[in-house]
Amino acid sequence: MGQERNNETYEVHKSDELGRYLVATRDLSPGDVVLTELPLVFGPKAMLDPEASMPCVGCYKPVFTDIGERCSKCGWPVCSGNCPGLNDPRHHGVECIILSARPECVLDNMAEYYRHDALLPLRCALLQHTDPEKWKTLLEMQSHVECRTPGTEIYDEANEFIVEYLINSFINKLDDSIKNKYLKEISPDLLHVMCGIIDTNALEIRLPDGAELNALYPTTCLMEHSCIPNTKHLFNLSTKDKNGFYRITVKVVVPITKGSHIATMYTHALWGTQARRQHLKDTKYFSCKCQRCSDPTELDTYLSAMKCFGDDKGPCDGVHLPEDPLDDETEWACSKCSIKVNNSQINMLISQMGEEVENVQMMGGSVNMLENILCRLSTFLHPNHYHLYSIKHSLIQLYGRQPSYMSEEILDKKIKMCKDLITITKTLDPGNARLSLYSAVLHHELQSALLLKSKKVKSDGTVKSIEETKPLLAEAKKSLEIALNSLKDDIEETSGKKLYEVIEESQRDFNKYCKEKNISF
Template sequence: MGHENGADCVYEARTSEELGRYLIAARDLAPGDLVLTERPLVFGPKATLDPEATVPCVGCYKPVLTDAGERCAKCGWPVCSGNCPGLSDPRHHGAECAILRMRPECVLDNMAEYYRHDALLPLRCALLQTTDPERWKKLSEMQSHMECRSPGTDAYDEANEFIVEYLMNNFINKLDDETKNKHLPEISADLLHVFCGIIDTNALEIRLMEGTELLALYTNTCIMEHSCIPNTKHTFSHSTKDRNDLYRITVKVVVPVLKGSHITTMYSHALWGTQARRQHLEDTKYFACRCERCADPTELGTYVSAMKCLGDGNNLCDGIHLAEDPLDDETDWACDKCGVKVNNSQVNMIISQMGEEVEAVQMMGGTITMLENLLCRLSTFLHPNHYHLYSIKHSLIQLYGRQPDYTSEEILDRKINMCKDLIEITKKLDPGNARLSLYSAVLQHELHSALVLKTTIPNSDGSVKPVDVVKLLIVEAKSAIDTALDSLKDDMEELSGKKLFSVILESKKHFKRYCKDKNLVV
């Protein structure tokens, strides 16, 4: 295997009974080195959050208004325009239209049930057998984990109800023999289930500039092994001269990788604790992660899963509870000082309840008071670095210094310390900005804003801050905003990255004007 552009291959493919297929470095690799780049085998839209309001065009995936959008003249599915180039392109809507037109009537109500956009990718997988036999062959070699998706499992039953029966009953079973032989010579409910397994196991998520999300399958990228401290980052091309390069993936090294070392990516959230990550991977990818972070009770010294010890009921204790064996799903949690133990089911229940509270407050657009009260209450039970507290603090720092009554030097110092604490955790969990680049950028930007604002606040006695103090704050602020912009250098093709970069760049312009007005040379 090699790059599609013919460059020397920097990796070798290996196989083991434990890991299946995986990649190792063929030579020492440095940050920025290209690992691979390839076009997707097949891609398709995910379901939107509010299909009654907007749905993706089946030709180009731009959001279209559900009740006012145009429809494909042949199959009736929502489109941005009858002239959308994707409607005739077999990689998009061109091939599937012949199948979808088996149900030509249109509706405006119950859009989520009637137009199931998440069923399009499995259908496009099936259509590869006639639209691109070479890609069909590569797709057929991908892992589906059907041994874990038998009837009665949640994965099988969900796919059966929302994807397989939907496609079979509404479209495929209505095909005449000529159309079926032309487009889907091999098709069955079982085959569609295999495609659902392949997608769940291997697909990568692509967020488009307009906000729509796609899923895509890649031949070589899917071989990369998971690690909760990945050494690569991948990006997707969204605007290209060659339409065949649309959604091409590029995988680059983000930290040094020695020859023979495994080349890794991440299929979970870097800010989840070990039990949450491992459970997610077992449920969706069907393997138990045993990486360095998962095996370390302290999670690389961050303690993002640790809990405080409350003692034995008679004596208080200031120790912390850590999982005795993080790789054992039933492990006890033991205090590092007094030896008190808590069983895993109790910990899971407590952490789950706290997570629901955090999510509820943030979904309501939590105020500073709400967030501070929750932070205070949960801090009684959790280590200061716990990922639930990280989430609350990350919200608070974006409010401190930006709302009336929260701009005092005391508040700014609190914000600065929070930023620095979270930056340290983030760097340990993701030293190469592979997964947490947006979090890092926000933290550095908020640190910058707090430092600059602090220079404008008089001392407690009303006097102006000395020039040397101001200079130190300004130098640190410049470093923070430069780091924020640099952390987003690989996120400019995504809407969230581009918007955040624009906001931070505007802050840097204001910062330069401020320094000029104050005659500060940095």
């Protein structure tokens, strides 16, 4: 075990298993800032439909490809010839010199001709000229090149779309004087190292206008992964402070005791253990052994559990859980009878079901479609299974919103669903590090169902008394407060901001209604 630089909140430690990682130097409370730093380097990702729009290379605003202006030197799409980022060395200023080796513009096959994903590896390589100190720091980051060997999918993709693209389109066309000045060290191998560093360490930044960037942060990248993270990170997206571009702030979300590891999360909080661990192996090259991954029940949420498969006499009412969730070959044993099922069978079933769920969601599932698939999959899956969570999360946003789904019975069903999902969400992410938007939607929908229920007439046609409605409304009021509170760190981001505004509107309507009815809490 080694120990490196100190800070008021953390120390950098080192071990064979974890490499470098951060440890709290004192007790930390929710809201405390662990660290804040500027990125070493950042660059745009391709847009979702690159044939239709591309990010401006100077400021990353989406530009329509058919009408967009071009950089006068290198021909890449820009928002305007006067974009200040075009001459800024942190943005397009230096790479333009390299990209100008191919000044021709095209209008066909633009997504192949202008590969925005190749810009960040190029910007990384250019640090050797623009900022040798940052270059040194960058080369200390983990690249896992030992796992990214020729023949692996990840190597071959990087080779075709980034390395060969940069070398053949630009670097081989450069004058030696320019090459020696800006890219003294450059080779396919070096570019593969850059790709590895980006894949392993980059954080994704969503900009308010819909574009996305990848950015590398020298200290933040040392935080280890845990499927129960104790921090969350926020980016400064305000363009007023040009020197604070994309500054990251890492905040504590649940109490961290002195000497504990400071952790973040690199995968999806609402995936089951097998899916999360596979994703981490594929993208980050390690096998997670955190508390959640090691627990077959995933902290008593049963997020991956299956119902008993049974034998010839049929299933019992037990649930199948992995005997050892950290073993890829584990058997899944029933909690009540002796039936065991092997892991590959479970995996196959789960991925088939996952595709079905995805298809229904992609088609903008109607209540009918969602209820059908919920009913079908409930035969096999524990009610808390993550595939069912996904379907229920869609359903609660439709129940009580469409005229044919407003009955008291449906509202009661919605209230129960919301509460079940809230329990799972809160258990998996008590500090709203990853699931703040889910939590806000659940509490908002719960409020809406409680409010509607309070307004419903009783079966005998009489109106509910204040004594009957007040508990429902008190709970609704509390749900609104929790919903808004869970979004307090998300207001900079577009999706968080929109949701916050919707819930604020509901809160205004709710308060107005209570005032009219003369109900106070």
